[in-house]
Amino acid sequence: MGKYDKDAKALLEAIGGKQNISAVTHCATRMRFVLVDDKKADESKIEDIATVKGMFTNAGQFQVIIGNDVSVFYNEFTALAGIEGVSKEAAKSVAKQNQNPVQRAITVLAEIFTPLLPAIIVGGLILGFRNILEAVPMGFLDGQTITQSSTFWDAVNSFLWLPGEAIFHFLPVGITWSIARKMGATEILGIVLGITLVSPQLLNAYSVSGTTAAEIAADYTWNFGFMTVEKIGYQAQVIPAMLAGFLLVYLERFFRKRIPEAISMIFVPFFSLLPTILAAHLILGPIGWKIGTVISTVVNAGLTSSFSWLFGGFFGAIYSPLVITGLHHTTLAIDSQLVADFGSTNLWPMICLSNIAQGAAVLAVVYAHKGNTKEEQVSVPSVISAWLGVTEPAMFGINLKYMYPFIAAMIGSGIAGLFVTLFRVRALSIGVGGLPGILAIRPQDYLIFGIGMVIAVAVPFVLTLFFRKAGIFNKIDRVGEAMAVDLNDIDQPVVSKKGQVLELFAPLKGEILPLSQAKDPVFAEGMMGQGVVIDPTEGKLYAPFDGQVTLLFPTKHAIGLLSEDGTEVLIHIGIDTVKLDGEHFTAKVSQGDSITKGQLLMEFDIDAIRAAGYEVQTPIIITNSNEFQVDPVLEAAPISLDEAIMTVTHL
Incomplete structure (x- = not known):
C-alpha cells in the first residue's frame, strides 16, 4: 500500500473517475487534469482530502495543489487509476481541445500580452510620474508646473520620455x-x-x-x-x-x-x-x-454617452468576474487602442477601482477574523497585492472562498465605476493599477478619482461586514462559529520544540522580494506555504542550512530540503521551468544526500533560461509552515549568501 493510496483513491472518485480524465500530468507542486466534464469534479470532496492544499481551473486544466511530494502522489494516482500520464505540453494541447473558440482566442490573447506586462506596468508608472511633473500646476510654485519652474526636473521629464516612448x-x-x-x-x-x-x-x-x-x-x-x-x-x-x-x-x-x-x-x-x-x-x-x-x-x-453611468457601473461590477474567466485580457488591447486614438482611456480608471475594491473586501475579512494568524498569512499580503494592482491572490485566496466579500467588492467597484464615469474621468496611460493607478489619471480628474477610490474602499468594507453578520451570500462563515474553530486550531498542544528558532540563509545571490510578489499565483497566494522569492543574479544554488535533500525532480528545476529540526523547504528555480526538462540545470547533489550550510546544490544557466522565454525568479517556501512561525528578515533588498533571509520558529 502506497503512502498516498487512500488520498489518491479519494481524488480519483471525487474527480469523476477514470472515465472523466482526458489527460493528467504534474509539475513541481500540482496535479494537472484535463477533464471530460468539469462539472463531474466534486470540489467540496476534493477540498476535504488531507493531501490537497487547494485547486483552481486555468486554461482548460483542472489543477489540484499537492505540494512538493506531488511526484510520489502522481505515480500512485496513475497506477491506481490505470492510466498513463502525459507531458505538460501534451496536457496543454488536450486542454485547448476542451475550450470553445472564444476561450481559445482569449487564451491566445492572454499569452501574447502576459510577457509584455512588466514593461507596460513600468511604462505606466513613468508616464504617471511625468503627468505630475509637467501637467499639474503647483500652488507653492505660483501655479506653475514642476517642469516650468525647474531646469533639472524639466530635463528629468524629457529623459523619462525615452523609456515611455519605447514602451508605448x-x-x-x-x-x-x-x-x-x-x-x-x-x-x-x-x-x-x-x-x-x-x-x-x-x-x-x-x-x-x-x-x-x-x-x-x-x-x-x-x-x-x-x-x-x-x-x-x-x-x-x-x-x-x-x-x-x-x-x-x-x-x-x-x-x-x-x-x-x-x-x-x-x-x-x-x-x-x-x-x-x-x-x-x-x-x-x-x-x-x-x-x-x-x-x-x-x-x-458608450462611456461618454448620456447612458455612460450605466455602462460604467456595469463594467465596474463585472470586471472581477472577467478576471476569473480570463476575459479581462481583452481590455488591455482595448485600453491601448483608446490611448492611441484619443490620447486617454475611460476604461482603465474602472479597472484600478476594481483592484482597490477587492483589496478592501479582504481587509474587512482580516478585521472580522482578527486573531486567525493562519489565514492572515494569506489575507494580509492579498490586501497589499490587490491595492498594488494584482487581485488574483485576494480573489482566489479569500474572497471567492467566502463569496460574500467577492460580491461586496463587485458592488463597491460598480458604484465607484458609475461615479467616475459620470464625471468623465480618464487615464492618460495604462499599466499602473490599484492605489498607484491615480498616477495614470489626468491631473484635472485627480479629485474625482480620489473620491472614487474612497468609495471603492468604504463600500466593499462595510458591505462585507454587513453581509457576514446578516448571513447574506454567506453560507460558510457564520459569525462566532468560524473564529471558534480557528482559535481551537491555534490552541492545540505544541510539540516539545516550541520556541526553537532556525535561521535560513540565502541560497542564492540576487534580490529578495516578499512572497506576494511571486509571479506564480500559487506561490504568491501562500497555497504552498510561507516564504520569500529571490531574483537571482548568479546561477548557483547553495544549501541554506544543514540537513538532507528529500526531493530532487528529474527536471532539476525544483529541490526539496529538510533541516535537522524538521523544517521542510521547497526551492523552485524559475516559473514553468519544468518545461525545459532539465536543460540548463546541473545538479551537484542527489536525492537522499546529507548537506551542510553553504554547500553547492545546483548550477543553472540564467541567460539560457531567460533566452528560452522563462522567468528565473525563485520562490523559497516553508512547505510545513503551519507548524512554524515564518518571519522574513528582509522585505526587498539585494541579498548575498552570508545573509539570513528568514527565521522559522517552532509553534
Whole structure:
C-alpha cells in the first residue's frame, strides 16, 4: 500500500473517475487534469482530502495543489487509476481541445500580452510620474508646473520620455515578438517585423490626422509604378501588429515544411518576412487600424454617452468576474487602442477601482477574523497585492472562498465605476493599477478619482461586514462559529520544540522580494506555504542550512530540503521551468544526500533560461509552515549568501 493510496483513491472518485480524465500530468507542486466534464469534479470532496492544499481551473486544466511530494502522489494516482500520464505540453494541447473558440482566442490573447506586462506596468508608472511633473500646476510654485519652474526636473521629464516612448509608441515590436515567441516562430523575425511598423522612415501614427492627403502622397509614399503604398507608421497600434504577427507565423510554418532544410536558413526567413511586411503596409495595417478605431470608438462612445453611468457601473461590477474567466485580457488591447486614438482611456480608471475594491473586501475579512494568524498569512499580503494592482491572490485566496466579500467588492467597484464615469474621468496611460493607478489619471480628474477610490474602499468594507453578520451570500462563515474553530486550531498542544528558532540563509545571490510578489499565483497566494522569492543574479544554488535533500525532480528545476529540526523547504528555480526538462540545470547533489550550510546544490544557466522565454525568479517556501512561525528578515533588498533571509520558529 502506497503512502498516498487512500488520498489518491479519494481524488480519483471525487474527480469523476477514470472515465472523466482526458489527460493528467504534474509539475513541481500540482496535479494537472484535463477533464471530460468539469462539472463531474466534486470540489467540496476534493477540498476535504488531507493531501490537497487547494485547486483552481486555468486554461482548460483542472489543477489540484499537492505540494512538493506531488511526484510520489502522481505515480500512485496513475497506477491506481490505470492510466498513463502525459507531458505538460501534451496536457496543454488536450486542454485547448476542451475550450470553445472564444476561450481559445482569449487564451491566445492572454499569452501574447502576459510577457509584455512588466514593461507596460513600468511604462505606466513613468508616464504617471511625468503627468505630475509637467501637467499639474503647483500652488507653492505660483501655479506653475514642476517642469516650468525647474531646469533639472524639466530635463528629468524629457529623459523619462525615452523609456515611455519605447514602451508605448513601439508596443507593436513587443506584440510581434511575443506572437512569434508564443507560436514557435523565429523571434528575431518578429522583432524585425515590429520595427518595420514603427520605423522613423514612416509617418508617425500620431501625425496622420494632422497631415494632408497631398503631403502624404508627396512625402510618405512608395511608388512601385503600377501601385503606390503609403508610408504610414503604426505606433501604439495593437490590432495591425497582431494581424502582421500571425501572418508571419503562418507563412514561416508554410515555407518551413516545403523548403529543404539545407537552404531553409536563407529562404524561409526571406519568403516569410518580406511578404508579411508588404501585406502589413498594404492590407493588414489599414484594415487593423480601422478595426481598432471602430472598437475604441464604440467603447468611447458608450462611456461618454448620456447612458455612460450605466455602462460604467456595469463594467465596474463585472470586471472581477472577467478576471476569473480570463476575459479581462481583452481590455488591455482595448485600453491601448483608446490611448492611441484619443490620447486617454475611460476604461482603465474602472479597472484600478476594481483592484482597490477587492483589496478592501479582504481587509474587512482580516478585521472580522482578527486573531486567525493562519489565514492572515494569506489575507494580509492579498490586501497589499490587490491595492498594488494584482487581485488574483485576494480573489482566489479569500474572497471567492467566502463569496460574500467577492460580491461586496463587485458592488463597491460598480458604484465607484458609475461615479467616475459620470464625471468623465480618464487615464492618460495604462499599466499602473490599484492605489498607484491615480498616477495614470489626468491631473484635472485627480479629485474625482480620489473620491472614487474612497468609495471603492468604504463600500466593499462595510458591505462585507454587513453581509457576514446578516448571513447574506454567506453560507460558510457564520459569525462566532468560524473564529471558534480557528482559535481551537491555534490552541492545540505544541510539540516539545516550541520556541526553537532556525535561521535560513540565502541560497542564492540576487534580490529578495516578499512572497506576494511571486509571479506564480500559487506561490504568491501562500497555497504552498510561507516564504520569500529571490531574483537571482548568479546561477548557483547553495544549501541554506544543514540537513538532507528529500526531493530532487528529474527536471532539476525544483529541490526539496529538510533541516535537522524538521523544517521542510521547497526551492523552485524559475516559473514553468519544468518545461525545459532539465536543460540548463546541473545538479551537484542527489536525492537522499546529507548537506551542510553553504554547500553547492545546483548550477543553472540564467541567460539560457531567460533566452528560452522563462522567468528565473525563485520562490523559497516553508512547505510545513503551519507548524512554524515564518518571519522574513528582509522585505526587498539585494541579498548575498552570508545573509539570513528568514527565521522559522517552532509553534
